Amino acid sequence: MATLENVSQCVLDGDLDEIKVLVQALIDEGMDPIKIINEGLIAGMNIVAPLFKSGEMFVPEVMESADTMNEGMKLVKPLIMDADMPSKGKIIIGTVNGDLHDIGKNLLIMMMESNGYVVVDLGVDVKEEDFVAAVKKHQPEIVGMSSLLTTTMMKIDSTIKQLIKEGVRDQVKVIIGGAPVTQEFADDIGADGYSEDASTAVDLCDRMMYEICGQQAISA
Amino acid sequence: MAKKFNQLAYRNLDDFVYGSSPKPVTTKSGMVIGGGTVYPEINFTLPGMDINDSTIKKAATIYSNIIDGVLKRAAELYTPGVLVEYETLPDFTEHPKYGIEINRILINSMKEAAEKYGLKTAIRTTPNDLREMNRPPVMRSGKYWDTMLELFEQSVKDGSDFISIESTGGKEINDSALVKADIRKAIFALGVLGCRDMEFLWKNLVDIAGLGKDCYAAGDSACGFANTAMVLAEKGFIPHVFAAVIRVIAVPRALVAFEQGAVGPSKDCAYEGPFIKAITGCPISMEGKSAAGAHLSPIGNIAAAVADTWSNESIQQVKLLSEMAPIVGMEQLIYDCRLMNAATENGQQLIFRDLLVKSDAALDVQAYVLKPDVVFRISAELVKTQDNFLRTKMAAQLTVAELKKAINEGKVKSDKRDMKWLDKMQKQIDTIPDDAIEFYNQIKSELDMDKFIPSEYGL
Numbered sequence: 001m002a003t004l005e006n007v008s009q010c011v012l013d014g015d016l017d018e019i020k021v022l023v024q025a026l027i028d029e030g031m032d033p034i035k036i037i038n039e040g041l042i043a044g045m046n047i048v049a050p051l052f053k054s055g056e057m058f059v060p061e062v063m064e065s066a067d068t069m070n071e072g073m074k075l076v077k078p079l080i081m082d083a084d085m086p087s088k089g090k091i092i093i094g095t096v097n098g099d100l101h102d103i104g105k106n107l108l109i110m111m112m113e114s115n116g117y118v119v120v121d122l123g124v125d126v127k128e129e130d131f132v133a134a135v136k137k138h139q140p141e142i143v144g145m146s147s148l149l150t151t152t153m154m155k156i157d158s159t160i161k162q163l164i165k166e167g168v169r170d171q172v173k174v175i176i177g178g179a180p181v182t183q184e185f186a187d188d189i190g191a192d193g194y195s196e197d198a199s200t201a202v203d204l205c206d207r208m209m210y211e212i213c214g215q216q217a218i219s220a
Numbered sequence: 221m222a223k224k225f226n227q228l229a230y231r232n233l234d235d236f237v238y239g240s241s242p243k244p245v246t247t248k249s250g251m252v253i254g255g256g257t258v259y260p261e262i263n264f265t266l267p268g269m270d271i272n273d274s275t276i277k278k279a280a281t282i283y284s285n286i287i288d289g290v291l292k293r294a295a296e297l298y299t300p301g302v303l304v305e306y307e308t309l310p311d312f313t314e315h316p317k318y319g320i321e322i323n324r325i326l327i328n329s330m331k332e333a334a335e336k337y338g339l340k341t342a343i344r345t346t347p348n349d350l351r352e353m354n355r356p357p358v359m360r361s362g363k364y365w366d367t368m369l370e371l372f373e374q375s376v377k378d379g380s381d382f383i384s385i386e387s388t389g390g391k392e393i394n395d396s397a398l399v400k401a402d403i404r405k406a407i408f409a410l411g412v413l414g415c416r417d418m419e420f421l422w423k424n425l426v427d428i429a430g431l432g433k434d435c436y437a438a439g440d441s442a443c444g445f446a447n448t449a450m451v452l453a454e455k456g457f458i459p460h461v462f463a464a465v466i467r468v469i470a471v472p473r474a475l476v477a478f479e480q481g482a483v484g485p486s487k488d489c490a491y492e493g494p495f496i497k498a499i500t501g502c503p504i505s506m507e508g509k510s511a512a513g514a515h516l517s518p519i520g521n522i523a524a525a526v527a528d529t530w531s532n533e534s535i536q537q538v539k540l541l542s543e544m545a546p547i548v549g550m551e552q553l554i555y556d557c558r559l560m561n562a563a564t565e566n567g568q569q570l571i572f573r574d575l576l577v578k579s580d581a582a583l584d585v586q587a588y589v590l591k592p593d594v595v596f597r598i599s600a601e602l603v604k605t606q607d608n609f610l611r612t613k614m615a616a617q618l619t620v621a622e623l624k625k626a627i628n629e630g631k632v633k634s635d636k637r638d639m640k641w642l643d644k645m646q647k648q649i650d651t652i653p654d655d656a657i658e659f660y661n662q663i664k665s666e667l668d669m670d671k672f673i674p675s676e677y678g679l
Contacts, residue, residue, distance in 0.1 A: 058637075059457040060401040098310055100352055103395050103448060107457065110399075125353065150268045150536050151309045158270075180268060180536075197455060 002026050004040040007072065011044025014064030016071055023072040033076040037086055041069045041076075045114050053199050059107060066114040087118050089209045092134045093144040094122030096155035101148035104178065107198040108144060115202045128155070128162035135168045141212055142205055147178040156181070157189040173208045177201065222419075222479040226603050228596065229501030236592050237573050238527050238560055242501030245483055247342035247381045248434045249334065251301035253485050254503030254528045258560045260553035261303040261344070261488055261505050261531035262290050264546035267538055271311035276318050283322050286537050287329040290550040293543075295337035297554045300561075302339065303505070303529050304330065305384075305488065307346040308371065314350055314364070316371040323375045342381035344438060346487070347371045349388045357392055359417055359676040372425065376432035383429055383436075384487045386443040389417020390473075392671045394445050398452060401462045403616060403645045404652060408663050410445060410466075410473050411612025412656050416677045418476035426481035439486030439496070439504075440477045442470035447489055447515075450586060454516050459641040461623055461634075464585040468598060468619040471495040472611035475602075478502060488531030491523060494590055498599040503528035510552045513545060518584035521576045525592060530557055581632070585623055588632040594622055609656035616649050 002025035010019045026036050048065045051057040057065075077085070091112055095105050102124045112119050120138050122130060135143060143163070147153040156176050163169040175193040176186050186194035193208060195201035229242050241254030251259060264286050271279055287304065294302045306326050312319030323345055330341040350364040351357050358365070372383055390413030397405035418440060429437040441447075446467045453463035471492045478484075484502030486493045488511075493504035507514075508523030511533035517523070524530060532549040540548050563572035573592070580587040588594065598618045602611050624642050627634045653659050660679060 055456045058401065058459055059399050059452070063400055100310075103399060103452070106395070107399060124355070149309065150266055151271050151311060153268045154270045185268070 002029070004036070004043065007036065007040030008044035008047060011041055011065050011068050011072070012047050014061060014068050016064075016068050019068045019072045020075065023075045027075060027079070033079040034084065034086065036076050037073065041072045042086065042116055045069055045116075049115060049202070059110070062114060063110060066110060069114070086116065088116040089142065089205070089213070090118045090120070090138060090140040091142040091144055091205065092120040092122055092131070092138055092140045093146075094126035094131060094134075095124040096145050096147045096152055096159060097125060097127045098155060099147050099149055099152035100124045101146070101178070104148070104198065105146050108146070108177070108201050111198045111202050112205065117205065128159045131159050132162050132166045132168060135163065135172055136166075140172060142173045142175060142208060144175045144177070144201070146176070147181060150180045153178065153180050153185065156191070160189055160191065173212070175201065175204055175208070223481065224606055225475065225479065225499045226606065228498055228600055228603065230498060230596070233592055233596055234570055236498060236526055236596065237569050238524060239564055239569070241484070241497055241503040241528055243483065243503070245436055245485065245503055247340075248379075249301065249340040249342055251303070251340050251342055253303070256564065257300055258527060258557045259301045259303055259529045260294070260299060260550065260557050261305055261529040262294075262546065262550050262553060263305040263307055263488070263532060263534045264290070264549070265307070265309065265534050265536050267536050271309060271318065276321070279318075280321060280325055282537050284325050284329065286544070286546045287326050289544055289547045291329060291333040291337070291339060291341065293547045293550045294554065295333065295339045297551065299554045299557070300340065302341050302550075303344060303485070304341060305344045305346060305531065307534065308348050310348055310350055310353075313347045313368055313371055314353075316367050316374065319347060319371045320374045320378065323380065324378055327379050343379075344382040344384055345372075345375040345380040346384040346386070347375070349385055352388045352391060356670065356672050357388070357676065358673070359389055360420060369424065369428065372428045373431060376428055376435045380432065380435055382438035382485070383425060384438045384440065385421070385425070386441045386487065386489070387417060387421055388444050389421065389677070390414035391444045393667060395448075396668070398445075398449050398458065398466070401458050401641070403462070403465065403648045404663060405666070406445075406466055407469060407612055407616055407649070407652060408659065408667075410442070410469050411609045412660060412679075413672070413677050414442070414445070414473040415476050415608040415612070416679070418473055419480065420678075422477040422480035422482060436484075437477070437480075437482040439482045439484055439490065439502075440474055441487035441490035442473055442492060443487075443489045445473075446470040446491065450491075450517060451515060453586070454518070459635065459638060460518075460585050461638045461641050462645070464589050464623060465616055465619045465645060467491055467586060468495070468589055469612050469615045471599075471602065471615055472608045475499060475611070476608060485529050488529070489533055491519065491590065494526050494592065494595045495599050495602075497526055497528075498595050499603055505529040505531055507531040507533045510549065510556055513549060519580055519587045519590060522580035522587045522590050524556070524560065525573045525576045525590070530560070583633050585626075585632055585634065585638070588626055589619060589622065598622065607656075609659070610654055613649065613652055613654070616645070620646050620649065
């Protein structure tokens, strides 16, 4: 018999075939799809996240779990109005102008999506005006920028200035990261937060969403 | 006509040591790299700043200050010679006039140091590979190819001693292979795409090196492949055994540069260097403990075991308590080299090499695969074929087998999950055919074809 616990365990195990069987069975039983998401699929990822942070799971295993959650999501999503889809918040993420490094950015995207955030990936070599346009279009709560070079990290600063110039800086929290980036640099250029790597960035975003929306935002 | 390497360059493991190689390279200033002495190789970069027409003068002044500072310190500490690496920033390759200007500043300062202090120097110019600025990457033509070649050519004509690059062919597939720990895709990226791009690229670079007086094509680095794997492993994102296997499967790719005519010293961050030295006999550059200002590695000592130049990777121009960071880096490298060279003069080179090996090899699988005996065993098998793809597949098989044996015999520290991952990799490798095109056809459906252009790799 399919249970929400089985669904969570299946996400943890990264079993792409079994998840379809379990989620379909719960749907057929008439279970509320939002309950399947919150107490089955996301609950499974909530077990994965601390195991990753403590070093007991590797990224490829987390990705398998995330893929498994998404397979389950595909079955329940059509049953839910978009507005009712549980989400912690929306974040747009990009590597700044002149910088091509994207592994760290992609890891962050994977971690954010796995933790219930809606992510808009702007890619690499993203110009200042493209960050601004994306903020206007997607209305995110958070903007994430990364840079891996000492000569491109100043593009983070110029992007923040562009957000100010275009009058959208106050609408978003800005988080930054990358090898040459530090908390001191973040403070200097007026970013709202700095994270050393993808796993701690999720905690940072959770804290920011709490500041923006209160407790309900964190429980997706 | 490509060179063939079908046997090891050494007969005796005890001859496989730092500072000496069967095919030393002599620079214009008289430094004999691989001729018995380990030389420091200093690299540096700018502090956080924009590069454009209004800031390039400031950047040039910073580079001038750096080179004058490091060469002064080198002279003060009586180093027998210094290899300077100028690894360009993206803006310097995209706008070759910037890159050329800085290269000339460095060469002029080196000439002045020769006159002022009698210091022997040489310069390795390493334009960075911007071809991936196009997404998907355009590897054989276009703006970024042209600007990169322009920078290479003028640097050679202006007097660079060596040219190198950290080329990126196949990286567009390798990136996702790393984060998914997908050894099949990594073998495709390095063994098919990487090797094919290296063949095309290095044919060109060897020709360009020939335009200069005593300029050598020195070698490539799989930095964006194997060093990215190392960093991901250090962060706990992927298994260390996976990163160790990636290191060795990068060897056939690096070897292609030498088949095309590169002569070393290979790039500092190419930790696959010991394999290259064992196979080609060419000198290598390595980096380890004194590159800690740039990144963490679990191979700080063992990396020096068979190095011919010893590098700091890179450090930005920031003030430390004593001095600016590149000057500090220079000093550290010189003392490292002094110790190694003193051991050689004392007849204790082999003892010192083995201490460098022993202090790291048992603590991490990535260090273990760089043990001279392991390097010899794997290299001896790789030279049995001339097919670079098959070499890549063999490198994976051989490394998995070496690591399983070492872990089972308790010769190297391992994570409880390592054996599971080695088994998983072995199963995946066993599904790969011996023919590159057959493999391409097999894996095509698993590849994101929006990410790469097959024709850019002759596919």
